[in-house]
Amino acid sequence: MIPVNEPLLGERELQYTHECIRSGWISSTGRFVEEFENSWAAYCGRRHGVAVCNGTAALQLAVAGLELQPGDEVIMPAFTIISCATAVLAVGAVPVLVDCDPRTWTMDVDQVADRITPRTRAVMPVHIYGHPVDLDPILALAQEHDLAVIEDAAEAHGAEYLCGRARGDGTWRRCGGFGTASCFSFYANKIVTTGEGGMVLTNDAALARRYHALRNLCFGTESRFRHEGLGFNFRMTNLQAAVGVAQVERIAETLERKRWMGREYTRRLRDVPHLQVPVEEPWARNVYWMYGVLIGSEVGASAGQVAAVMREKGVDTRPFFLGLHEQPALVQRGLFHEERYPVTERLSRQGLYLPSSATLTEDQSRHVGEVLREVVS
Numbered sequence: 514m515i516p517v518n519e520p521l522l523g524e525r526e527l528q529y530t531h532e533c534i535r536s537g538w539i540s541s542t543g544r545f546v547e548e549f550e551n552s553w554a555a556y557c558g559r560r561h562g563v564a565v566c567n568g569t570a571a572l573q574l575a576v577a578g579l580e581l582q583p584g585d586e587v588i589m590p591a592f593t594i595i596s597c598a599t600a601v602l603a604v605g606a607v608p609v610l611v612d613c614d615p616r617t618w619t620m621d622v623d624q625v626a627d628r629i630t631p632r633t634r635a636v637m638p639v640h641i642y643g644h645p646v647d648l649d650p651i652l653a654l655a656q657e658h659d660l661a662v663i664e665d666a667a668e669a670h671g672a673e674y675l676c677g678r679a680r681g682d683g684t685w686r687r688c689g690g691f692g693t694a695s696c697f698s699f700y701a702n703k704i705v706t707t708g709e710g711g712m713v714l715t716n717d718a719a720l721a722r723r724y725h726a727l728r729n730l731c732f733g734t735e736s737r738f739r740h741e742g743l744g745f746n747f748r749m750t751n752l753q754a755a756v757g758v759a760q761v762e763r764i765a766e767t768l769e770r771k772r773w774m775g776r777e778y779t780r781r782l783r784d785v786p787h788l789q790v791p792v793e794e795p796w797a798r799n800v801y802w803m804y805g806v807l808i809g810s811e812v813g814a815s816a817g818q819v820a821a822v823m824r825e826k827g828v829d830t831r832p833f834f835l836g837l838h839e840q841p842a843l844v845q846r847g848l849f850h851e852e853r854y855p856v857t858e859r860l861s862r863q864g865l866y867l868p869s870s871a872t873l874t875e876d877q878s879r880h881v882g883e884v885l886r887e888v889v890s
C-alpha cells in the first residue's frame with residue numbers, strides 16, 4: 514500500500530534524540546526546546562516562538578492569549594479542522610464562518626467583511642493543504658477594524674505569499690509570519706514534524722510572555738506554586754524538539770521534494786476529465802502539504818467510493834474535512850443554524866488527498882496517477 518504520508522527522518526534526528534537520552538534531558542527542560550523555537554521563528558521571520566505539545570494546543574494558546582470575552586466573535590473558514598473552532602469555544606467566544614474559494618480551497622476573503630460585527634475580535638485564516646490564503650485583504654480589514662489575526666499555518670510550513678502585490682511592489686514572505694500570532698502543528702504528517710508537537714509564533718514580546726506563562730500552568734515567578742492566572746500544561750519535550758531542530762535543518766530538501774511531488778501529480782493528472790487538481794496562484798508558492806483532488810459529480814461516484822477502489826489497488830487516500838457547520842458536535846451546541854457553505858460542502862463530499870510523502874518516488878507517483886485516472890474515467 515502506498516501510504517498517504519511517511520515522515521522524512523534521518524541520522525540528524527537520531528543523533529539529537531540520542532543526545533537527549535544520553536544526557537537525561539527528556540522532559541521540557543533542555544537545550545533543544547529553545548533552539549527549536551528560535552530556529553523556527555527565524556525561518557518564518559518572527560521574533561518569538563513558544564513550542565507546545567500539538568497544533569490544537571497551539572491554537573488554543575494563541576486564542577487564550579487574546580483575552581477575549583464570552584460572546585466575542587472570531588471569523589474562520591468553514592473548511593478547516595475542528596481545532597480552530599474548539600480553540601475559540603474554549604474561551605467562551607463564538608466561531609463565525611465564511612465559505613472557501615473554489616480554486617485554492619482556502620477561506621473566501623471576499624466574504625470576511627460581511628461577517629464583521631461589533632463583537633468581532635479576530636480573524637483566523639487557515640492555509641489549506643499547502644496553499645496560502647490571500648492574506649492582504651484580511652490584514653487590511655484587521656487593521657481597519659482593529660482585529661487580531663491568528664494565522665493557522667499548520668499545513669503550510671515553508672509556503673510563501675506575495676504580500677503587497679496591489680501596490681505593484683510585492684514581497685515574498687513565508688506563511689506563519691503574518692498577523693498577531695501564527696500557529697503550527699508538527700504532527701507526523703507535517704512538513705516539519707516532531708511526532709506530536711506545535712508552536713505559536715509572534716512578534717509581540719508581551720504576548721510571547723503571556724504564551725510562555727499559559728503554556729506552563731502560569732507558575733509564579735517569585736513564588737513558584739502561587740498562580741496568578743489559569744494556564745495549561747502544553748509543554749513540548751526536549752526529545753520532540755530535538756527532532757524538530759533536525760527537521761528545520763533539512764526543510765529545504767523536504768520542500769524541494771514536496772514541490773516535485775506536486776508538479777509530478779499535476780503533470781500526470783491535469784488532463785483527466787472531471788478531476789480538479791490543486792492550483793498555485795501567481796501570488797502563492799504552494800508546498801503541497803497534501804495533494805488534494807476533487808472528483809467531479811459527472812464521475813458518478815463519491816470521493817469515498819473512489820477511495821475504496823483505490824485502496825483495493827494499493828493506494829491509500831484520505832477524505833477532505835467535513836465543514837464546521839456540518840459537525841454534529843458544533844451543531845448540537847446550537848451553532849451555525851441552517852447556515853450553508855456550498856463550496857465547503859462540495860469539497861467535503863468530493864475531495865480526497867493522495868499519497869503525498871516527501872519520500873514519494875517517481876514509480877509511486879506514476880502508479881497513483883494511473884490508478885486514479887482509471888478509476889474516474
Ligand SMILES: Cc1ncc(COP(=O)(O)O)c(C=O)c1O
Pocket residue numbers: 567568569570572593594596597639640665667668697698699700710711
Ligand atoms: C489546519 C490545521 N490546524 C491545526 C491542526 C491541529 O494540529 P494537531 O493535529 O497537531 O493538533 C491541524 C491538524 O492537522 C490542521 O490541519
